[in-house]
Amino acid sequence: MSSLTVRKLNVDLSRGFARHWLDGDVYRTAFMNALSMSFPLGEQMFIDSVRAAPPEAILDPGLRAEVKDFVGQEASHRFVHQQYNAELARQGFDYTMEPAIRVRVERIRKLPVRDRLAITCALEHYTAMLADYVLRNPDFLDGAEPRLRTLWTWHAAEETEHKAVAFDVYRAAGGGYWKRALWYLHVSLVFWWDTSLQTAHNLRRDRALGRRSTWASAARTWFGRKGLAWHLLKPGLDYLSPRFHPWQHDNRALLRMWLEHNDDAYRPIGSTSI
Numbered sequence: 001m002s003s004l005t006v007r008k009l010n011v012d013l014s015r016g017f018a019r020h021w022l023d024g025d026v027y028r029t030a031f032m033n034a035l036s037m038s039f040p041l042g043e044q045m046f047i048d049s050v051r052a053a054p055p056e057a058i059l060d061p062g063l064r065a066e067v068k069d070f071v072g073q074e075a076s077h078r079f080v081h082q083q084y085n086a087e088l089a090r091q092g093f094d095y096t097m098e099p100a101i102r103v104r105v106e107r108i109r110k111l112p113v114r115d116r117l118a119i120t121c122a123l124e125h126y127t128a129m130l131a132d133y134v135l136r137n138p139d140f141l142d143g144a145e146p147r148l149r150t151l152w153t154w155h156a157a158e159e160t161e162h163k164a165v166a167f168d169v170y171r172a173a174g175g176g177y178w179k180r181a182l183w184y185l186h187v188s189l190v191f192w193w194d195t196s197l198q199t200a201h202n203l204r205r206d207r208a209l210g211r212r213s214t215w216a217s218a219a220r221t222w223f224g225r226k227g228l229a230w231h232l233l234k235p236g237l238d239y240l241s242p243r244f245h246p247w248q249h250d251n252r253a254l255l256r257m258w259l260e261h262n263d264d265a266y267r268p269i270g271s272t273s274i
């Protein structure tokens, strides 16, 4: 099992950042900004779901401690992305999908706890796959504003570190295969629909939706040599195996490497040794 550390990120976003902070690439910036916009609501939902698990289901003290640190990590991600999103709002980018997503989150809150956990596991699998991509392909963020590169890779490192926590809680709470698989299929459609629409809204705000260069970058990002689509394909399907567990794909080396090379970027504020 992993051991988690809650870290405070040494990044100050109060002086803002450039509108096209990812190497001037309008599409990639819009896509990453759309993800950032979705995090405060999404991560609060993850926190609420794992906290809703009945304490008598989580008998393992190690898992109980990891849940506490999972909450700590997601709460600090929310805090940092709220600052990030405040700057986007200052730049004139609205979180257009927010009302629809608030309704969805409210509906999820009323579901039985295993369904809430299955939805959290599915979204955590997506964040883990995207995190693996960002850590494995540092050139994806080449030319990015350094503070945002640090922010995104820190988030990716911690998503990697805690990628199995919601999954282990789901199983400890008696969650089975079919519920997990069916919610994953549903979440896959909704997550990419919401993210794509918000990306399109961000591009429209920049009057870049119809530009050829926007779509060339989108095609490269998704279907180029190191495209996201190819990266997501196998682990995306692996989740549908009844024997799937997030640590079957052991990428702790990427996490260790980030921690070693970025020890001035964060301050550990808590840890749970297992």
Ligand SMILES: [Fe+2]
Pocket (backbone or CB within 6 Å): 043, 073, 074, 077, 155, 159
């Ligand atoms: Fe997170």
Ligand SMILES: [Fe+2]
Pocket (backbone or CB within 6 Å): 046, 074, 124, 127, 159, 162
């Ligand atoms: Fe997470």
